Structures are given as C-alpha cells and as structure tokens.
Amino acid sequence: MIQFSLKCAENHQFDSWFQSAAAFDKLHAAGMVTCTTCGSSRVHKALMAPRVQPSHEPSASPLTAAHHPAERALATLRRHVEENSDYVGLNFAREARDMHDGLIPERAIYGEAKADEARKLIEDGVPVAPLPFTPRRNSN
Template sequence: MIQYALKCSEGHSFDSWFQSAEAYDKLAAAGMVCCAVCGGSDVEKAVMTPRVRPARDAAAVPLPAKPPPESRKLSMPASAAEQALAELRRRIEENSDYVGRNFADEARRIHLGEAPERSIYGEARADEAKALAEEGVPVALLPFIPNRKTN
C-alpha cells in the first residue's frame, strides 16, 4: 500500500491510499481518482514529505502534550468540508427512510405513485441509478456510504 498527497484543480488537498504506484497511475489515467472534497476528476500528486525513521540511537525527542480527550476523537470532522458532509449525512439520515439495496425498486414505485411519497436513501448499482435517471426518476449520488441498517 502507498499513500499519496493529492490536490485537485480547485486547490483542495487530501490524502489517499493505493495498492501500488502502478495502481494509482492506472486509476488516474482512467480518470477514476476524484477529489475527496469537490468530486472533481482533475487530480494530481502533490509534493510530499518522505517519512524517514530516525536512527535507532538518535536522542529521544519528547512528544508534545496530548490534547484533551474531546479534541482527539477520531469521529470528529477535521475540516469545514468534513463538518458540512457530516451535517448533510445527519440531515439525510434524520429526514429520510433507509431502504437499503431496494433503493432502485422503491424509488421507481414512489415515482409511479405505487408507494407513498417520501424521501428515501439507500444503495443502487451504477446501472440501476442510470436507468432511474433515464426514466425521469429524480436521484442523486450521496458523497458518503450509508451505514448499514435493517429495513
């Protein structure tokens, strides 16, 4: 595995892991590497600082004091973009019904008036989402993967 610092044409910086340097090159050439902030596909490697381990006999450097527990929770958003995505996710999950992998069928039923009108979210394959859009069913890709819930 290799980690690259990346940036998009809009100036957003983010990191991503790839199976190998060749895997990154292949995905980038196919336009499949997208910005984690805006979704743009014009992404390139940014200048990175190499990780170099100190010599075994190097003097021990004291670690900085630990921040309070509240500020080092992994679940806390680190940037304004992450905070906005977290808020979007919270609102969608609070105000919509999760229909899981039945999303395409349920969205079609709602569109045809066979099911009650309501906001839903779930999972659909790319071909299912494309078919829904071609049929005039309003769908949108979410910038996150839904938590698995029971229907």
C-alpha cells in the same frame, strides 16, 4: 467515479462525486444537481486544481486546514439525510421507481443501487441524485 468542484449562483462552493462526466451532464440538465448550502439548481463547475498526493506529510498545509470544514459539512449533510429520510438499503431502486410510478406514497429515502440501476432510474426521469458519502448500513 469523478469528483467535481461546483459553485451555485449564490457563490456557494462544494464538491460532489459522479459516476462519470456524462452522468454529471445528465443530472445537471435534469436540474438534479443542487447546492448543498441553499438548494439552488443553478450550479456550474468551478475551476479545479489537480490533486497531487505529497510524498511526505506537511506540518501545516492549507489543504489540511480546508479539509476540516469540508468534513464537518459532510457530517452535517449525513446527519440531515439520516434524520429526515428512510434508509431502504439495496431496495433503493425499486422504492424510488415505485414512488415515481405512484405505486407507493412519496417520502424521502436513501439507500444503495447498482450503477446500472441508478443509470436506468435517471434515464427514465426518476428524480435521484448520488450522495457524497456511503450510507451506513442499518443493522437490527
């Protein structure tokens, strides 16, 4: 997994995780990398600084202060996805493919897929994108 800092044409900055640099390139070329703020697909990689873990906990680090808005944005995104999509768990790849093939009605879904399943969906042109969080498993 690799994390990229991204920026859209409207100057919104956000981070997202990808399976690899090649996976980012493929999703980006397909217009599937979109701004978390405005939804624009006119996104490019922003300059990134390497992350270095300090050997001690600084008292008032600017990185720590910046971390809280990012956590809130991620929580807002998670809440939006969970409230507006159906969790299909490990059936994600099958459900996404069946919708793409017109076998079942289209709807917003999220779930989990093995790396090879996700790669095959992308290769076959099924519109999927990785979430920047791990879905909570629904339990009954």
